[in-house]
Amino acid sequence: MMRATMVRHPILSDSLIAEVASESCGATALFLGTVRSSNEGREVGGIEYSAYDEMAEREMGLILEEAGTKFGVEAAVIEHRVGELVPGDVSIGVVVAHHHRAPAMDALRYIVDETKARAPIWKLEHYADGSREWVGAGTSSVT
């Protein structure tokens, strides 16, 4: 069972874990990415996540298929938020179920790293001083 979804509701780790639960799996690995209250020395008030939803889901689906082939993953789910988040909110949740712990953790890292590198998702950071900036886009400040 593999699922990759862009969501507009809070990500609930218990639900993700329950979704991949299986008596045949001895390991369940979970990653939660959360919004930090500072970035490169600036106080962050919130982040607006946006995405090319249909491509992001397709790309994350491909990443899950790759993880299945490379690591023998039994089941995995990615949920990624879009919309306005504040520090402490979960922006991404990834859960992997596998027979054994080592490949579960290897697959988890692979899925998270590839999602960050490939999924067309963007962050507009809102700072405490009222300014906003696209993360990773160089000098693309928004006035």
Next chain:
Amino acid sequence: MNVTVRLFASYADKLGRSRLELEMPDSATVADVTRSISSLPGAATLPPSPLVAVNCSYADARTSLSDGDEVAFIPPVAGG
């Protein structure tokens, strides 16, 4: 032929729009669409070879296009 262009995040801000329709020659490639976009107001600060996807798959500049294709210009991604 007609192609739909999608713009996101900082690129949509720069060009002041997130979607437009272009009429292109039948032999058009991704590079041709990139050239068309680069002449629009606000496009001067786009990179010369931006990341592009065609119909939700990453594509290179030589990719040939078909009528009805969706060409998306992908700013540096920052998920997670």
